[in-house]
Structures are given as structure tokens and as C-alpha cells.
Amino acid sequence: MRQFTAQNADPAEIVDELLNGKGAVRLTGLFSDAAIKEAREIIHAYSAEADKVAHFQGKAAEEGTFHLQRRVWNLLAKGSVFSDMAAHPVLMNILRKFLGTEFIMGSIAANRIMPGGPGQEPHVDYPYWDMYKQETHPIGLNSSFPMNAQVSILLDPFTMETGATAYMPGSQKELRYPAEADNFYDHCERMLGDPGDVALFYGAAWHCAMPNTSQIDRSAVLINYLPKWVKPLEDMPAALPDGFIDAASDDLKQLLGLNYPYPEVLDTAQAGNTIGRT
């Protein structure tokens, strides 16, 4: 994975690597130790108990180890540190070039894999996540333009032992769900890094969390970004505390989709004067 710092993160170079190169880059120096510690503590507090619903299907569900993999959704409502992460100026700058200047956020959640957690199966991310039902997507859909960007902010050391995310370099160029015959585990590379590092990748690249065989927790903040016209995964505005939106920065309002209000009632009798909009 190519590595960039907060100082030399050139959007054009990074966008080229995401589209035409390996599909993932590492960014360092964006977040302070204090921010990472605060985020980690909040996530641990919210995931002290296992989910009652298993969000992890497949192997983890079969082995009964899903309780060692915990998800915390709707992070914006759980601490201002997460708003600062989502709207970090270096990320905004790159993502404006990648997804269009008015891009939005699809979700912000944490993935915590505890010692013994089995990891995930190789997959692609929203809105491509169910590409195994290819016929439900438009004919000819391809990855020549991105409808997704993923940011993982590492809160713990991501090593081979802790279960650092695995990905198949270049697989983002061929938009489809990974198959057994792809031998993902024989060809994958790992998104290794230290707490505070960011793995930024195009979620059309096949990837997955790997088993945590270490004695320590492995958590990351996962942020999904989308072009302005893709329906977000989480309904974040509906789940925020009173006053949050009024106090939000312009960038955060954009990320919440508030600058691009569709669908709207456009029937003039219902919604007032809409002349000029169609």
C-alpha cells in the first residue's frame, strides 16, 4: 500500500491509486493520540456487551463466535470526536476529488474484533455489498467511476496477528463479488498500521477483517462515503440528538446529505413553488 502523510497527501495521486492502482492507501499523521484514545474508550463502552443480533453472518454465526466481533453504529451521536474524524480536512480534500465536491457519508460505525474473533468473509462494500445478486444492479454497472470510498481509522495496532484488514490489490477494477475460485487468501495483502493511521480504500476492492489470533482487541472506525445521489446506509439525521444539526459545521451538514435534499415533495400544491427545478 502506498503511504502518504497529512502534508503530502496529494488528492490527484491518491485518486489515481484508488482507481487504477492497488485500490488502497495508508495516510498517517491525521489524528492525535488523545483523539484515538477518546474514540476507543467510547467504542469500548458502547460495545461492552455483545450485540443481541448477529450482524456477522457465515463462519462467525456458525461457530458461535460472532459475539467476539462487535459493531457500534451511529457514531456521530456518541461523541464529537467522530464528527472531527469524519470531516477531517485532509480526507475531505481527497474525497471531493474522488466522489465529487458534494459527496456525502453513508455510515460511520466501529468494528471491534476481540481476541479469538474469526474475521469476515471477503466482500465489497455498500452500495455494492450485494453484488452477489448482480441482476438487482443496473446492467453494465462497472467501477470506472466510484460510488464508494471507505476510511478505516485504526484504533489499535493492525498486525497480521490482530486481524488487520486483508484486501486484493487491483480487484476494484473488476466490479463483482469475490468468488471461491479467486483464492482471495492466497493473493491478498494486509492493511497494516499503527493506532491513528488511516486506510483509505475503494470499497469495490475485495476485502475483509481477518481473524484476531492475538491477545489484544482490534478496533477501527469505519466511515463509508458516497456520491451525493446514492442513498445512505444509515439514516444519520434521524438518529442525532436535538440541536446537533443546528450546531453542525458546513462540511458536516454536507456529509449528512442536508445540502442535497431529494427525495422531496415537488407537487406544487403540496410543496409550494418549485418553478425552475425540473
Ligand SMILES: O=C(O)CCC(=O)C(=O)O
Ligand atoms: O474491520 C475490518 O477490518 C473491515 C471491516 C469491513 O470490511 C466491514 O465491516 O465491511
